[in-house]
Each structure stands twice: as structure tokens, then as C-alpha cells.
Amino acid sequence: MDISFKNVSYTYQPNTPFEHRAIHGLSFKISSGSFVAIVGHTGSGKSTLIQHLNGLLRPTIGQVTIGGFQLSSEKKLKQMKELRRRVGVVFQYPEHQLFEETVAKDIAFGPSNFGVDSEEISRRTLEAIKAVGLPEPLLERSPFDLSGGQMRRVAIAGVLAMNPEVLVLDEPTAGLDPRGQTEVMDMFYQLHQQKQLTTILVTHSMEDALHYADHVIILDHGTKYMEGKPEEVFVKKKELNKVQLDVPEVIQFLFKVEKKFGVRLTYHGQGLNEIANELHSIIKGADSIE
Amino acid sequence: MRESFIEFRNVSFRYGEEQPWVLKDVSFVIYPDEWVAIIGHNGSGKSTIAKLINGLLFPQEGEIFVDGVHVNQDSIWDVRKNVGMVFQNPDNQFVGTTVRDDVAFGLENRGIPRQEMIDRINTSLTAVAMNDYFLHEPHRLSGGQKQRVAIASILAISPKVVILDEATAMLDPKGKLEIMRTITEVQDKLDLALVTITHDLNEITLADRVIVMNEGQVWLEATPREVFTKKEELRRIGLDTPFISKLADELISIGLVFNNHPLSHEELLEELWTYHSKM
Numbered sequence: 127m128d129i130s131f132k133n134v135s136y137t138y139q140p141n142t143p144f145e146h147r148a149i150h151g152l153s154f155k156i157s158s159g160s161f162v163a164i165v166g167h168t169g170s171g172k173s174t175l176i177q178h179l180n181g182l183l184r185p186t187i188g189q190v191t192i193g194g195f196q197l198s199s200e201k202k203l204k205q206m207k208e209l210r211r212r213v214g215v216v217f218q219y220p221e222h223q224l225f226e227e228t229v230a231k232d233i234a235f236g237p238s239n240f241g242v243d244s245e246e247i248s249r250r251t252l253e254a255i256k257a258v259g260l261p262e263p264l265l266e267r268s269p270f271d272l273s274g275g276q277m278r279r280v281a282i283a284g285v286l287a288m289n290p291e292v293l294v295l296d297e298p299t300a301g302l303d304p305r306g307q308t309e310v311m312d313m314f315y316q317l318h319q320q321k322q323l324t325t326i327l328v329t330h331s332m333e334d335a336l337h338y339a340d341h342v343i344i345l346d347h348g349t350k351y352m353e354g355k356p357e358e359v360f361v362k363k364k365e366l367n368k369v370q371l372d373v374p375e376v377i378q379f380l381f382k383v384e385k386k387f388g389v390r391l392t393y394h395g396q397g398l399n400e401i402a403n404e405l406h407s408i409i410k411g412a413d414s415i416e
Numbered sequence: 417m418r419e420s421f422i423e424f425r426n427v428s429f430r431y432g433e434e435q436p437w438v439l440k441d442v443s444f445v446i447y448p449d450e451w452v453a454i455i456g457h458n459g460s461g462k463s464t465i466a467k468l469i470n471g472l473l474f475p476q477e478g479e480i481f482v483d484g485v486h487v488n489q490d491s492i493w494d495v496r497k498n499v500g501m502v503f504q505n506p507d508n509q510f511v512g513t514t515v516r517d518d519v520a521f522g523l524e525n526r527g528i529p530r531q532e533m534i535d536r537i538n539t540s541l542t543a544v545a546m547n548d549y550f551l552h553e554p555h556r557l558s559g560g561q562k563q564r565v566a567i568a569s570i571l572a573i574s575p576k577v578v579i580l581d582e583a584t585a586m587l588d589p590k591g592k593l594e595i596m597r598t599i600t601e602v603q604d605k606l607d608l609a610l611v612t613i614t615h616d617l618n619e620i621t622l623a624d625r626v627i628v629m630n631e632g633q634v635w636l637e638a639t640p641r642e643v644f645t646k647k648e649e650l651r652r653i654g655l656d657t658p659f660i661s662k663l664a665d666e667l668i669s670i671g672l673v674f675n676n677h678p679l680s681h682e683e684l685l686e687e688l689w690t691y692h693s694k695m
């Protein structure tokens with residue numbers, strides 16, 4: 127589904143002493159089928175932004191369009207349930223979306239709420255629990271008696287079981303073990319491609335943004351600071367440093383190599399083995415000059 | 417022999433009689449003024465260890481000592497005075513209705529005089545860059561802001577050991593570095609023990625020592641450098657190696673030899689420079 131934000135502002139607790147404008151004047155477009163990363167410092171408005179995507183928040187000013195759905199301050203959306211069926215959100219803290227007495231019931235909650243039959247639900251549940259790397263017996267346990275990373279995985283499984291068209295992920299790998307982080311991101315990416323989803327990923331990992339996204343939006347204090355292709359955005363070290371961010375680690379390292387050896391290596395998605403070979407020839411190449 | 421600050425002696429734990437053991441015969445020591453990272457796959461028992469240290473749980477077998485005191489029902493209040501703990505999700509930890517009250521709570525509990533309390537609240541909230549949020553409700557902050565406030569609350573009470581259970585997982589990269597720097601400065605100044613439970617591979621490289629958990633058992637206790645030479649095994653138990661370590665492994669596989677397995681950008685650049693001048 128195509129998504130657009132037109133001059134969107136959101137204010138928490140308006141007309142109280144605690145009034146706080148979390149995003150303002152935000153405009154951008156996300157075309158159907160793209161994988162977009164949203165990055166920005168702590169408190170820059172990322173979670174506020176994504177809560178508009180399933181209608182949890184309505185803009186105070188401006189307009190949000192998600193496919194055929196429109197959100198604005200003027201009128202409540204009538205087809206809210208339909209919007210939530212099509213937009214699946216993994217929230218920043220997984221505890222916020224777990225509430226049933228067993229993991230199985232928790233995963234089934236979304237689909238059964240949207241009228242999926244029980245046979246199909248069991249099929250999806252098994253598929254989802256496998257996709258997030260959890261053992262089947264865990265289905266019968268209480269989601270509150272799990273470790274942090276296990277809870278995160280259950281929360282993700284619940285969203286997968288809804289078969290959404292738009293996948294919204296708010297730091298989905300926080301709390302996952304290192305191998306799990308890679309596996310889960312790869313799984314999202316595969317799903318994104320196979321089912322032609324529109325995926326929106328909020329992340330503090332510039333590495334993940336570079337690796338998986340085809341478009342990056344950078345927020346700073348509730349406004350859009352920059353957007354573009356990851357390869358273009360993630361070399362602008364000075365600009366990123368100004369807003370608490372940095373270039374991905376691989377690019378940081380290549381900059382340092384340039385400083386030390388006077389040879390520029392550009393990053394174009396090559397693997398570590400290729401970079402190792404390039405480094406090797408720098409060391410040797412310097413030799414042939416001497 | 418240095419005196420240990422935290423000691424686990426053959427500790428086994430399960431959450432209920434019918435339930436599987438989640439810690440099995442775990443023994444280790446942590447010394448004062450040391451930074452130890454506890455790592456391990458999801459569900460390997462790390463948070464359970466943290467909860468045992470300050471007596472939120474008690475082991476069915478074995479014994480735990482904190483600052484020489486055996487942790488049990490009678491000693492938990494004394495033990496907790498010395499232990500500052502930040503959990504994975506700070507929401508469960510907030511007690512105050514404002515950020516300021518939340519930090520004040522731990523200080524009031526310890527009977528800190530009013531003027532000093534005000535000073536400590538200011539200092540600790542400034543240290544985590546949350547001094548503009550004194551009157552905000554902790555629950556109405558962003559994920560990373562919540563983590564900053566939770567960290568300020570424990571810095572304010574100057575405990576003898578700080579335990580961070582994935583307490584910086586929601587911070588932006590620069591923020592994470594700044595907060596870790598603040599914490600290690602406090603650690604140096606006050607000689608406290610620091611225990612970080614983390615999945616952040618770069619953060620692990622900064623610790624003095626690493627305890628690697630696997631399925632409820634201590635799998636390895638070693639320096640970060642030793643730990644990250646075990647690429648294959650680490651992956652098998654749900655872990656991984658940091659970027660520089662991976663790149664170094666690629667360089668080794670095409671024939672380079674390093675004196676010391678590099679863990680930081682500077683170390684790898686230095687090794688490459690040595691090569692370059694030798695060639």
C-alpha cells in the first residue's frame with residue numbers, strides 16, 4: 127500500500143501544562159512494496175510517527191494516507207479494524223502487545239479477531255513460531271514467564287500470523303541474541319520480498335538500515351532531517367554527526383583506512399571477504415610504490 | 417587473592433517445582449572495580465542471574481554472596497542497598513509520577529538529607545542528559561528516554577555494584593556511547609563493580625571479562641579477546657562476533673597473521689600498518 131504523510135504534526139496532551147509536540151510539519155511518501163528505514167536520535171519522534179500507521183494516533187495537524195485509508199484530526203476513521211488487519215505493528219516494548227494466558231492464544235488473537243478460521247490459525251501459529259526461532263512446546267506457556275528475547279519473538283510471531291500487507295517494526299531486534307538479530311532481520315526481508323510487503327523499520331542500527339532498506343528517512347527533533355537511498359545518506363558523516371547519528375560501522379572503518387593509508391575504498395554493498403581483499407592489495411600496493 | 421564482590425557457589429534455580437532448571441550448577445566470582453559482561457542466547461539465564469543477585473529470587477541449590485553477605489530473606493534489604501539494577505523494560509521499574517520523583521525515591525529510601533538529595537538528582541539527570549525532563553511522567557517518555565531515567569535513578573544512589581540488564585538497548589549509537597562513558601567514569605571514581613548483560617557485541621569488547629552463558633550453564637569465562645576468537649562455537653550457541661573481529665577473520669583466511677586478534681578499529685588499523693611497513 128502507498129503511504130503518505132502530508133504536513134503532519136502530533137502533539138501529546140494538548141492544552142495541558144504537559145503539552146508536547148513530538149512531530150511537526152512532516153511530509154514524505156512511501157511507495158507500495160518498498161523497504162523504508164526510519165532512524166533518528168532518542169526522542170526524535172520515530173515511535174510517534176509509526177503509531178499513525180495503524181491509526182493508534184491521529185495527526186493533530188495534517189493528513190496521513192495509507193492505501194485507501196485517510197487519517198486526520200477532523201474525522202475518526204470508520205474502517206479502523208480493516209486498517210489494523212492490513213497493517214501489522216511490532217511495538218518497541220513487546221510486553222505492550224502480549225496479554226493472553228498462553229503464547230498460542232496470544233499469537234492466535236489477531237487472526238481470530240479478524241475472523242480467520244481455526245484450522246488456518248493453527249497453521250499460521252506453527253509457521254510463525256518457527257519463523258521466529260522458538261520451539262513448539264513454548265506455545266503452551268504464559269507469555270509473561272518468558273525471557274525478554276523470547277517475549278520479543280512471540281510478539282513478532284503474533285504480527286506475522288496476521289499476514290499483514292504493511293509490516294511496521296519498531297526496533298524489532300532489541301533484546302534478541304546476536305544470531306537471532308541476523309536471523310530475524312533476514313526472515314523479515316525474505317517475507318518482504320516473497321509477499322511484496324511494504325515494510326517500515328525503525329532502528330538504531332545504521333548497519334541494518336544500510337543492509338535491508340531501499341530508502342531511509344532521518345528524523346531530528348520531530349522533523350524530517352534528510353531522506354534518500356541508504357548508500358547516499360550513509361556516507362554523510364558530518365551531517366549525521368550533527369543529529370546524534372553516525373555512518374554504519376563498515377563505512378566508518380573505510381573512512382579510517384583512507385585517513386591512515388591515503389587510499390579511498392568505497393562501499394557498494396560488497397561482502398567482508400571482498401573488503402579484506404581490497405585491504406590486502408592496499409598493503410601490497412603501498413609496497414610496490416616504495 | 418583479591419576478595420570477591422559477588423560470588424555464585426554451585427547455584428541451581430528453577431521457576432517452579434514442575435519446571436525445568438534454568439540455571440544448573442552455576443559458579444563464578446565478580447571482583448570489586450571490575451566490569452564483567454554476561455552474554456548468552458535468549459533464555460540462557462542472564463536475567464535470572466541478575467534477579468538472584470539482589471534477592472528477587474532465591475536459588476533452590478547453592479549459595480550467593482554479595483559483598484560478603486549471604487543473600488537470603490533476612491539479608492535482602494542490606495544487599496539491595498549496595499546493588500543498583502536496571503531492567504530490560506524500565507516501565508516495570510518506575511515508581512514516581514515525575515522523572516524527578518522517580519530518582520528521588522531511591523534516595524528517600526536511603527535517608528539521604530534533602531539538600532544532598534536535590535544535588536544528586538540534578539547531577540544524575542544531567543549526566544544522562546535528561547535534565548530538561550524533571551516534571552515529565554516517566555511512562556510518557558520515548559523508549560530511550562525511559563532507559564536514561566532508569567540509569568539516572570541508580571547512579572544517584574551510588575551503589576557498590578551496578579547491574580545493567582540490556583539497559584541501553586533502546587539508545588541511539590551516540591547516546592549509548594555517552595551513557596556507557598558516564599557509567600564507566602562513575603565506576604572508576606567510586607570503584608564499583610559493573611555487570612552488564614548485553615547483546616551488543618561492540619559493548620562486550622570494552623568489558624574486562626566476559627561470562628558466556630549457554631542453556632543455564634557457564635559456557636566460558638574469559639577476556640573479550642579470547643571469547644571472540646571462537647567464531648564457530650559462538651554462532652552455534654546463538655552468539656556472534658563483532659564487525660572488526662569478522663573482518664580480521666577474513667584477512668586471516670587470505671593469509672595475514674596478526675599478533676593479537678584485533679577487536680577495535682584502531683587495533684586492526686595498527687596491525688595493517690605494521691604489515692604495510694614490513695612489506
Ligand SMILES: Nc1ncnc2c1ncn2[C@@H]1O[C@H](COP(=O)(O)OP(=O)(O)OP(=O)(O)O)[C@@H](O)[C@H]1O
Pocket residue numbers: 138139146147148166167168169170171172173174175218555556557558559560561586588
Ligand atoms: N505518551 C506520551 N506523552 C507525552 N509525550 C510523549 C509520549 N510519548 C512520547 N513522548 C515525547 O515525544 C517525543 C518523541 O517520542 P517518541 O517515542 O516518538 O521518540 P522515538 O524517536 O521513538 O525515541 P526512542 O528512540 O527513544 O524510542 C519525546 O520527546 C517524548 O518524550
Ligand SMILES: Nc1ncnc2c1ncn2[C@@H]1O[C@H](COP(=O)(O)OP(=O)(O)OP(=O)(O)O)[C@@H](O)[C@H]1O
Pocket residue numbers: 270271272273274275276301303431435438456457458459460461462463464465
Ligand atoms: N517468570 C518465569 N517463570 C517461568 N519461567 C521463566 C520465567 N522467567 C524466565 N523464565 C525462563 O527461564 C529461562 C531463562 O530466562 P532469563 O530471563 O534468565 O533469560 P535471559 O538469558 O535473560 O534471556 P534474554 O536474552 O532473552 O533476556 C528461559 O527459558 C525463560 O523462559
Ligand SMILES: [Mg+2]
Pocket residue numbers: 172173174218558559560
Ligand atoms: Mg521509540
Ligand SMILES: [Mg+2]
Pocket residue numbers: 273274275462463464504581
Ligand atoms: Mg534477559
